[in-house]
Amino acid sequence: MKKRIIWVYIIVAIIIIGIGLKIYKVNFINNKPIACTQEAKLCSDGSSVGRVGKNCEFVSCPKEDLIQVESPRANEIISSPLIIKGEARGHWFFEASFPVVLTNWDGLIIAQGIATAKSDWMTSEFVPFEAKLDFIIDKNTYSNRGSLILRKDNPSGLPEHDDALEIPIKF
Numbered sequence: 001m002k003k004r005i006i007w008v009y010i011i012v013a014i015i016i017i018g019i020g021l022k023i024y025k026v027n028f029i030n031n032k033p034i035a036c037t038q039e040a041k042l043c044s045d046g047s048s049v050g051r052v053g054k055n056c057e058f059v060s061c062p063k064e065d066l067i068q069v070e071s072p073r074a075n076e077i078i079s080s081p082l083i084i085k086g087e088a089r090g091h092w093f094f095e096a097s098f099p100v101v102l103t104n105w106d107g108l109i110i111a112q113g114i115a116t117a118k119s120d121w122m123t124s125e126f127v128p129f130e131a132k133l134d135f136i137i138d139k140n141t142y143s144n145r146g147s148l149i150l151r152k153d154n155p156s157g158l159p160e161h162d163d164a165l166e167i168p169i170k171f
Contacts, residue, residue: 041058042073042074046167065089066092066152067086067089067152068087069165071083071086072148072167072169075169076170077171078169078170080133080135080136082135084132084148085128085130087127087128088115089126089127090122090127091124092163093117093127096116096121098151098152100115101149102133102148102169103146103147104138104146104171105142106142110146111135113131113132113133115129116131141171144171145169147166147167147168147169148166148169150167
């Protein structure tokens, strides 16, 4: 009975040590502890990702392999006219474009437009795009926050082909 209790304590101690190492993001490479120097990376949609693996690589940002926005960045203060730049996989486009929507705090659309490909979009590779939105902000609005939504063009109308990247912004 005492041996069983000792083994339970040993197993619990090993689990606690393992969790502690995971929390502090310490990896052992060549028997030397290596601490990850940067705790999180900010993604273009405003989310953040941490590091994993023995070399402390960052986890991929959501949708990073589909669409990447250069400007504006998450939580950036924007003004009219808003120039949107980035790159998206060719299948994000249809006929070299996709819809872009700007909403206010209440989710009301205050501007909408079309992002256009700057090179051949008939590819599975990344294609640069650009869009311009003109908008007016109501001075009496509750909050200076809103969202920029870049929608994958879906001419089929089938919901399984819908996708979007939503970026929080400030006015």
